[in-house]
Amino acid sequence: MLKVCKFGGSSLADAKQFSKVKAIIESDEARKVIIVSAPGKSQEEPEKVTDLLIQAYKTKDIKKVKERILSIKKELGLTCNVEEPLNAIEKALEQNIITEQVLVSRGEYFSAMLLADYLGYTFVDSRSLIHFKDDGKVDLERTRKDIALAVKEHERVVIPGFYGSKPDGSICLFSRGGSDVSAAYAADAVSADLYENFTDVSGFYMADPRLIENPHRIKEISHDELRELAYTGAQVLHQETIIPLIEKGITLELLNTNHPEEGSTLIKKYAREGHHLITGFAGRKGLIALTFVKSRESNKLEVIRKILNVLHEHQIPVEHIPTSIDSFSVIIDKSKIEDQLFAVIEECEAIPEIVSITQDDDVALVAIVGQNMAKKPGVSGRLLSVFGEENINIKLIDQGRVEINIIVGVSNDDLEKSIKALYSRFAKELV
Numbered sequence: 526m527l528k529v530c531k532f533g534g535s536s537l538a539d540a541k542q543f544s545k546v547k548a549i550i551e552s553d554e555a556r557k558v559i560i561v562s563a564p565g566k567s568q569e570e571p572e573k574v575t576d577l578l579i580q581a582y583k584t585k586d587i588k589k590v591k592e593r594i595l596s597i598k599k600e601l602g603l604t605c606n607v608e609e610p611l612n613a614i615e616k617a618l619e620q621n622i623i624t625e626q627v628l629v630s631r632g633e634y635f636s637a638m639l640l641a642d643y644l645g646y647t648f649v650d651s652r653s654l655i656h657f658k659d660d661g662k663v664d665l666e667r668t669r670k671d672i673a674l675a676v677k678e679h680e681r682v683v684i685p686g687f688y689g690s691k692p693d694g695s696i697c698l699f700s701r702g703g704s705d706v707s708a709a710y711a712a713d714a715v716s717a718d719l720y721e722n723f724t725d726v727s728g729f730y731m732a733d734p735r736l737i738e739n740p741h742r743i744k745e746i747s748h749d750e751l752r753e754l755a756y757t758g759a760q761v762l763h764q765e766t767i768i769p770l771i772e773k774g775i776t777l778e779l780l781n782t783n784h785p786e787e788g789s790t791l792i793k794k795y796a797r798e799g800h801h802l803i804t805g806f807a808g809r810k811g812l813i814a815l816t817f818v819k820s821r822e823s824n825k826l827e828v829i830r831k832i833l834n835v836l837h838e839h840q841i842p843v844e845h846i847p848t849s850i851d852s853f854s855v856i857i858d859k860s861k862i863e864d865q866l867f868a869v870i871e872e873c874e875a876i877p878e879i880v881s882i883t884q885d886d887d888v889a890l891v892a893i894v895g896q897n898m899a900k901k902p903g904v905s906g907r908l909l910s911v912f913g914e915e916n917i918n919i920k921l922i923d924q925g926r927v928e929i930n931i932i933v934g935v936s937n938d939d940l941e942k943s944i945k946a947l948y949s950r951f952a953k954e955l956v
């Protein structure tokens with residue numbers, strides 16, 4: 526039995542948290558491959574080490590980071606030499622010879638060094654394990670090979686999350702929260718029996734607990750359902766975490782470092798047919814809808830292709846494309862288009878088949894996700910009627926592939942109200 530375990534920042538915020546992590550790891554022989562985040566926030570520690578490092582790149586001052594790392598080392602009575610690399614970084618920062626990526630990755634680096642020493646495991650630097658290609662994508666073959674080799678050689682390892690290296694050896698980071706993804710690649714590389722992801726929540730809830738008091742915890746959810754929820758705003762795991770797990774069908778368990786007894790959520794290739802009609806609700810604000818009306822005689826596919834080409838040229842990702850006969854909308858994350866909006870509209874206006882373009886920049890998306898909704902006549906009608914009863918205007922509707930999700934666009938101000946209303950009507954409904 527081989528488990529890959531990932532501990533998030535709040536699980537490693539200080540020496541007290543490190544000791545909880547050690548107890549968890551030592552309670553199960555199978556916990557052999559450990560991936561860590563940088564020390565994060567706790568009640569006593571108001572800042573994440575990664576944020577401190579980002580600030581330090583600007584201020585050239587890593588005093589606070591040094592204090593955090595050294596105090597964990599001291600309180601745990603460790604002997605690993607973190608002083609030398611900390612001083613080297615400080616010097617390099619003064620002399621302006623360290624890149625931002627290297628500096629920002631050091632939170633995970635030191636966290637892993639400390640935990641490896643504390644556990645008596647081998648520290649293996651992800652620089653030599655997670656390989657990125659020049660285009661920033663992970664080189665799966667090299668990554669699989671090198672992680673598998675390291676685990677075979679050392680058996681029990683601690684690996685820093687969040688970064689790897691490019692072919693020229695330079696450090697490359699995943700996006701924020703990326704240690705989840707590092708651990709998913711490790712789980713894939715060693716064909717783990719289970720990927721345990723320890724955070725500060727006891728699993729994945731049917732709706733955001735900041736919005737709904739005591740929401741129902743999801744016991745099992747499929748990879749696909751979770752991806753849909755994460756895509757539309759459910760934030761417990763990094764959006765890309767599931768991708769490396771799909772091919773080998775590896776199960777991820779989401780647990781709470783502070784209360785492992787409280788229960789968890791299993792994220793599986795095929796979740797056991799649950800009894801709930803809906804698995805979860807998620808929401809995401811801050812989108813923009815560009816609606817294009819085309820001339821009646823033009824070919825819709827051709828026109829959509831031209832619009833998507835313009836967006837592609839500007840490297841703007843598209844979230845949804847609801848269509849009707851002579852018009853279609855593209856839904857885009859506002860932050861991804863803001864700077865280029867005028868240029869994009871101008872280029873789209875130049876497409877001869879386009880008759881008009883309108884813009885709505887007050888769009889939020891509600892995702893209603895559940896494999897049990899598939900092939901059940903009447904479910905979407907009942908879901909949508911909730912919006913009518915609550916007097917919420919629906920701006921768009923999109924039913925996703927294999928009928929496991931329905932996306933509804935509303936005004937940003939209506940998002941919370943929509944999720945609360947949906948939850949209160951459907952959370953308890955069984956199939």
Ligand code: ASP
Nearest residue numbers: 562575687701702703704
């Ligand atoms: N430390 C990084 C962050 O704060 C990566 C991670 O924790 O997964 O985003």
